[in-house]
Amino acid sequence: MQPIIELKDVWKIYEIGSVKINALQGINIKVNKGEFVSVQGPSGSGKSTALNMLGSLDIPTKGTVYLDGHDISKLTESNLATIRGKKIGFVFQQFNLINTLTAKENVMLPMIFQGVEKEERVKKAEELLKIVDLQDRMDNRPTEMSGGQQQRVAIARALANDPEVILADEPTGNLDSKTGVSVMDFLHKLNKEGKTIIMVTHDEYTAKNADRIEYLVDGEITKTVKK
Amino acid sequence: MIDEFIKLSIGTLRKRKLRSWLTMLGIFIGIAAIVSLISLGQGLKISVEEEFAKLGTDKLLIQAKGGFGPPGSDLSTNYLADDDLRVIESVLGVDEAAGLLSGSVKVEANDKVRYTYLAGMPTDKSLSLIKEFMYFKVEEGRELKDGDKHKVVLGNRIAKGDLFKPNLKIRDRIELNGESFKVVGIYEAIGSSQDDSSIFISEDAYRELLDEDDKWDIIIAKASQDPDVVADRIEKKLRKHRNVEEGKEDFEVSTTAEFLDAVTNVLGILNVFLVGIAGISLIVGGIGIMNTMYTSVLERTQEVGVMKAIGAKNRDVWAIFLIESGILGFLGGLIGVIIGVVVAKLAEFIIAQTGNSIIKAAMPWWLIVGALLFSFLVGAVSGVAPAYRASKLKPTEALRYE
Numbered sequence A: 001m002q003p004i005i006e007l008k009d010v011w012k013i014y015e016i017g018s019v020k021i022n023a024l025q026g027i028n029i030k031v032n033k034g035e036f037v038s039v040q041g042p043s044g045s046g047k048s049t050a051l052n053m054l055g056s057l058d059i060p061t062k063g064t065v066y067l068d069g070h071d072i073s074k075l076t077e078s079n080l081a082t083i084r085g086k087k088i089g090f091v092f093q094q095f096n097l098i099n100t101l102t103a104k105e106n107v108m109l110p111m112i113f114q115g116v117e118k119e120e121r122v123k124k125a126e127e128l129l130k131i132v133d134l135q136d137r138m139d140n141r142p143t144e145m146s147g148g149q150q151q152r153v154a155i156a157r158a159l160a161n162d163p164e165v166i167l168a169d170e171p172t173g174n175l176d177s178k179t180g181v182s183v184m185d186f187l188h189k190l191n192k193e194g195k196t197i198i199m200v201t202h203d204e205y206t207a208k209n210a211d212r213i214e215y216l217v218d219g220e221i222t223k224t225v226k227k
Numbered sequence B: 001m002i003d004e005f006i007k008l009s010i011g012t013l014r015k016r017k018l019r020s021w022l023t024m025l026g027i028f029i030g031i032a033a034i035v036s037l038i039s040l041g042q043g044l045k046i047s048v049e050e051e052f053a054k055l056g057t058d059k060l061l062i063q064a065k066g067g068f069g070p071p072g073s074d075l076s077t078n079y080l081a082d083d084d085l086r087v088i089e090s091v092l093g094v095d096e097a098a099g100l101l102s103g104s105v106k107v108e109a110n111d112k113v114r115y116t117y118l119a120g121m122p123t124d125k126s127l128s129l130i131k132e133f134m135y136f137k138v139e140e141g142r143e144l145k146d147g148d149k150h151k152v153v154l155g156n157r158i159a160k161g162d163l164f165k166p167n168l169k170i171r172d173r174i175e176l177n178g179e180s181f182k183v184v185g186i187y188e189a190i191g192s193s194q195d196d197s198s199i200f201i202s203e204d205a206y207r208e209l210l211d212e213d214d215k216w217d218i219i220i221a222k223a224s225q226d227p228d229v230v231a232d233r234i235e236k237k238l239r240k241h242r243n244v245e246e247g248k249e250d251f252e253v254s255t256t257a258e259f260l261d262a263v264t265n266v267l268g269i270l271n272v273f274l275v276g277i278a279g280i281s282l283i284v285g286g287i288g289i290m291n292t293m294y295t296s297v298l299e300r301t302q303e304v305g306v307m308k309a310i311g312a313k314n315r316d317v318w319a320i321f322l323i324e325s326g327i328l329g330f331l332g333g334l335i336g337v338i339i340g341v342v343v344a345k346l347a348e349f350i351i352a353q354t355g356n357s358i359i360k361a362a363m364p365w366w367l368i369v370g371a372l373l374f375s376f377l378v379g380a381v382s383g384v385a386p387a388y389r390a391s392k393l394k395p396t397e398a399l400r401y402e
């Protein structure tokens, strides 16, 4: 079976002046459809960098990233943006909603970039906000919502274009443990329904639910634990 | 998609109300200046053209020139005499010709003494030609007629302005240079403060009062053929009659078309100059928008990262920022147009108070539409560079930006 995302000998080297930082040092990861992969490791080990590669938000210094079989370095910027918008949904630690837009408008935004018709957009956004249990918050702006609610809007937004993969970088990092658990529950449920999930987390809870945990230290995968 | 981007931009601008207003200020001052100046300039042009249309392009004006002082003034040594008028009348293509006298006079009325303009009008059939040129209409009483020795017709401001409060009426008596005259008519206001402040008496009365023999200050001729050709013929004949060489004429023949051209030319130059000044303020406004947009891009770097992560292409980001600066320009322009219209109307009102109805603020559609389009363009053009910068942000770096 073809992996949905594959990193092959991926290096990421940041150059700050004359100093070179090897954020990733030749990592190999294959993610299959429907998998729940957790990426763990100490701070500065390259987890976010790796996740950005997996989400084709960034291009490696060396090595190849395959998204659904396409080498992303061979795609144009606009094709890559379109594929990314269609196949991948992002959830960030700081929620990263657009503050000037309401919850519904935030959820509709990814569909706008894909050129989805207005009627369908509204219907889908309302549906998704119901799923994350925010039906009575649709017209609120992010500043009028709690952290947990904002993160649920962000998850709804990540699901807007029915992506195959959800990438989440410490999605519970800014939430208290109780709300964090409910967000995790929700992501887990999505995985059960068939979504591929790749998540960076320090959380013990995920460790138990993930199909696989990749441990990163100094930009290298030191251990892979499968269940 | 565009409508969504517009909504997005308006949301952003609303959130930063104060800054949006301040940014628009730069644009709307420029646009308001342009709209009001062009509106007044255009209004002036229209009314000048209307005046000339009333005159018709078949009129020729002949005046003495050279000597000292302006033609018609007492200092001028050259003048047109009665035989000049006869010569002009005899020129091929001249339908009719008439002379006019103009000077100044001491007026006493209602126990007040003032100095004002005095015009000596023919009372025979040539009066109708003069009136075609001067465009006076009788409001009260009657016109001057043959044999009117001690009768006057008053310009509107003389009768009803504040020169001789209370208003002068028909049958009132006034003194001109110490001689008593009876008011027989009052003209309608025509909008020029000199004409409305003039006193009109018959040619004979004028000659007697100011002791002028056969002098004419202005001769008006009506051409029945191409006015330019007729003007040349008059020049030729007058040169011979007055015995002057070509190029050294002590008189001047002008056609109404020439006048119109000269006036339109001056107005055109004035317009370019004023609009140039206003244009500079627009450039400054544009720089203001650019500055605001760069700040906005900087502040929203993270937002750009998010948009790219959720599928925005470079050109989407570009469009969003460009629309935002375009809206700043457009709204600034809209306010500017409104303020410009108000200022122009206000100027029209103030000028009207001084007795000159010649300047009316004109609001042609192209001025409004053009101003809006132009302000949008200034906004959009100023946004190009900042929007480009935003569109080129790398998603990961943008997301990391605090």
Ligand SMILES: Nc1ncnc2c1ncn2[C@@H]1O[C@H](COP(=O)(O)OP(=O)(O)OP(=O)(O)O)[C@@H](O)[C@H]1O
Binding pocket: A014, A015, A016, A021, A022, A023, A041, A042, A043, A044, A045, A046, A047, A048, A049, A050, B397, B400
């Ligand atoms: N844009 C960048 N420029 C320079 N260095 C960077 C950049 N992004 C990351 N790094 C460096 O690369 C290394 C890996 O960073 P990364 O953010 O992937 O770590 P992380 O595992 O996500 O850490 P944390 O758990 O604190 O989020 C770090 O040393 C970091 O300083």
Ligand SMILES: [Mg+2]
Binding pocket: A047, A048, A049, A169
């Ligand atoms: Mg990180």
